Amino acid sequence: MREITEKSISDWIAEVPVIADVAAMKETVWMNDRLLPFDQAVRNSELTMDDVREASERLKRFSAYFQKAFPETRKDNGLIESPVCRIPEMQRAMEAKYGERIPGDLLIKLDSHLAVSGSIKARGGIYEVLCVAERIALEAGYLHLTDDYSVLCEEKCRKLFEKYAIAVGSTGNLGLSIGIIGAKLGFRVTVHMSADARQWKKDLLRSKGVLVKEYQNDYSAAVENGRKEAEKDPFCHFVDDENSRMLFLGYAVAAERLKRQLDEAGIAISREKPLYVYLPCGVGGGPGGVAFGLKMVFGDLVHCFFAEPVQSCCMMLGMATGLHNEISVRDFGLQNRTIADGLAVGRASGFVGRQMAPFMDGCYTVADERMSALLKMLADHENIWLEPSALAGMYGPVMLAPKRGGLPEGCHLVWATGGSMVPADEQQKYYQQGSLACREY
Numbered sequence: 492m493r494e495i496t497e498k499s500i501s502d503w504i505a506e507v508p509v510i511a512d513v514a515a516m517k518e519t520v521w522m523n524d525r526l527l528p529f530d531q532a533v534r535n536s537e538l539t540m541d542d543v544r545e546a547s548e549r550l551k552r553f554s555a556y557f558q559k560a561f562p563e564t565r566k567d568n569g570l571i572e573s574p575v576c577r578i579p580e581m582q583r584a585m586e587a588k589y590g591e592r593i594p595g596d597l598l599i600k601l602d603s604h605l606a607v608s609g610s611i612k613a614r615g616g617i618y619e620v621l622c623v624a625e626r627i628a629l630e631a632g633y634l635h636l637t638d639d640y641s642v643l644c645e646e647k648c649r650k651l652f653e654k655y656a657i658a659v660g661s662t663g664n665l666g667l668s669i670g671i672i673g674a675k676l677g678f679r680v681t682v683h684m685s686a687d688a689r690q691w692k693k694d695l696l697r698s699k700g701v702l703v704k705e706y707q708n709d710y711s712a713a714v715e716n717g718r719k720e721a722e723k724d725p726f727c728h729f730v731d732d733e734n735s736r737m738l739f740l741g742y743a744v745a746a747e748r749l750k751r752q753l754d755e756a757g758i759a760i761s762r763e764k765p766l767y768v769y770l771p772c773g774v775g776g777g778p779g780g781v782a783f784g785l786k787m788v789f790g791d792l793v794h795c796f797f798a799e800p801v802q803s804c805c806m807m808l809g810m811a812t813g814l815h816n817e818i819s820v821r822d823f824g825l826q827n828r829t830i831a832d833g834l835a836v837g838r839a840s841g842f843v844g845r846q847m848a849p850f851m852d853g854c855y856t857v858a859d860e861r862m863s864a865l866l867k868m869l870a871d872h873e874n875i876w877l878e879p880s881a882l883a884g885m886y887g888p889v890m891l892a893p894k895r896g897g898l899p900e901g902c903h904l905v906w907a908t909g910g911s912m913v914p915a916d917e918q919q920k921y922y923q924q925g926s927l928a929c930r931e932y
Contacts, residue, residue, distance in 0.1 A: 500823060507811045514823045516801050518861070520890055521811050522853040529790040532849035538736070540787045546618060546740040547747065553621050556640040560675055563606045571613050573601045575752045575904070580872040585885075588868075591892040595764060595901045600749065603877050603910040608668040610833075610909035611742070611777045616668030616730070618741025620657060623728045624676050627655060649677035656681065656727035660714030662773065663688045664833050664909050669730055670701035683717035685710045687835040691914050709827055710774070710836045711819075732774050733816070733840045742780025746788040758902055765792050765899070769887030770906045771880050772797035772806050772854070773836040775843035781906065786850045796891070797854040798883035800829035800862075807854035809839040816841035830859040830924070831880035833909060855890045857883050860928040867925025876918055877910030884908075 504511045512519035526532075533539075554569025564571060575598055582597035605613040624643065628634035633648055642648065656679040659669045666682035673680035681702045684693060686709065693703045706713045714733060721729035732738065753760065760766045766789055770778035775797070782795035797806050802825050809815040819838045820827050827837040865882040869875050884905040892898045913921070 503812065509807070509811055510823065513804060513808060513825070513856070516825070518801060518856050518858055518890065520853060520855040521807050523810065523848070523851050525848045526852060527849040529786060532786070535849070536846070538740070538783065538846065542740055543743045543746070543784055543787055547744045549621065549625065550618065550744060552636065553640050556643050559641040559644050561607050567606070571606050571617065572748055573603075573605045575600045575749065575756070578869070578873050578875070581869055584868055584872045585889060589889045591889045593888045593903055594898055595903060596758065597888065598902065598904045599875065600904055600906045601875070603881050603907040608664070608671050609912035610664040610668065611781070611906070612664040612668035614745060615738035615741035615776060615780055616665050617672045618744070619730050619735060619737040620669060620672045620676065620678070622737050623655075623657065624652065627651065643676065652677035653679065654726060655679070656724055657730065658683065658717050658721040658727055659730040660710065660717035660732065661685070661688065662710050662832050662835050663692045665730070665732055666696060667692055667912070670696040670699055674699045674701055681717070681720070683713040683720075685713040685835070687832040689832055689917070691917060695912075711838050732776055734842045735776065738776045739780040739783065739843065739846075742777050743784030743787070745781050746784030749785070750788050760789055760792050760902060762792065763900065765794060765901045766904060767888070767898070767901050768793060768795045768904045768906060769798055769884035770795060771831070771834055771883040771908045772799050773803075773834040775806050775840040775847075777908065778906070779840070779843035779847050782847060782851060794852040795850070796852055796887055798887060799854060799856050800831045800834050800883065801856045801858050802829050803827050803831070803835050803837060804854070804856045805836050805839040806844065807856065809841070809844045810848060810851065810854065815839060815844035831862055831883060833878070833880040834883060855887065857886050858932065860932045861886055863921065863925040863928040864932040865925075866921055867929055870922060875907070876913070877907050878913050879921060881907045881909050
């Protein structure tokens with residue numbers, strides 16, 4: 492048996508039983524035994540609601556810039572935000588297909604349709620680049636905190652930013668968000684992309700003037716190469732998806748906005764009707780940041796679950812063993828190969844895993860075929876088109892129902908993380924894969 496931190500897989504299974512399902516590549520659920528009541532968990536958190544509010548205020552300062560640079564944001568007054576809506580036809584279809592009742596409302600949060608870069612990465616990824624741009628412009632005297640930030644569209648600011656570089660390692664969507672906003676501001680942007688990244692994402696980035704470097708290895712190798720290269724350039728900021736607090740807080744801002752949307756829709760979250768949120772998870776920054784924000788806003792009234800591919804369940808393994816980024820899915824015989832390119836990560840963020848350990852309710856895994864089948868079902872029943880990774884969250888209520896002896900009444904929110912920018916021919920391929928998968932899944 493392979494040894495992992497001086498334990499064999501059989502020893503790990505004896506200590507953490509869910510590893511038996513993981514190693515057997517079965518869809519499974521892990522409930523977090525380190526979850527704490529909110530008032531206890533928040534006491535020891537290195538990040539607070541004040542940090543989230545600071546991020547929110549920074550994004551408001553940039554609203555004038557976005558309205559000028561990206562006219563599609565004008566309808567939301569320069570904020571990059573997505574709608575939330577009920578999906579009753581999908582709810583009925585899933586109940587009929589899988590034989591599990593989903594009590595309460597089934598909703599979807601369409602980060603897949605966020606402005607600028609069409610995925611959840613339009614939150615954290617764009618936010619980190621804005622942090623860098625603001626700092627540089629303030630230090631140069633080209634900007635003051637009380638200014639109209641549309642000044643950043645001026646040529647003198649572009650010339651300033653051209654002196655600086657931004658780099659990131661990505662499976663796709665984070666690279667898109669960093670590349671699109673970075674290039675628009677004037678930065679020299681390099682995106683280090685793993686073998687899992689879709690060709691259309693690479694082509695789109697290159698069309699924006701972004702340098703794309705490709706690797707035959709997985710996500711971790713792309714990140715490591717990007718980090719090493721960036722260290723050689725004193726004018727380069729590396730967006731560290733594995734450890735960035737800026738990314739994390741940019742995602743966390745979503746929570747207060749969601750609260751307003753639910754209030755406007757007349758959906759009250761309470762002890763009698765708690766909020767269940769299902770978040771597709773790769774390295775962990777996006778879902779971790781959103782979940783953190785949700786806990787800050789809703790406390791014990793929200794229950795958050797990470798959803799991962801069967802072959803790439805790095806966060807489940809990291810949190811269940813307590814080793815976080817010290818272990819990889821490959822240590823347990825998994826190959827980290829999945830149709831869900833945005834989730835094709837073999838080693839989780841240690842920062843996110845440790846930060847979220849007392850806040851998260853659990854994790855579950857989903858087969859690639861299941862994501863494909865759900866993609867087709869959602870297109871058929873709600874005319875909502877996503878990329879496969881965004882469907883990982885959809886299976887959450889079904890997965891958790893048997894684990895909990897039936898779900899209590901609540902509000903079940905699926906976080907759709909990407910899809911609106913997928914080219915039509917690629918989307919049709921996904922749909923065809925879903926048609927085949929629906930026979931068994």
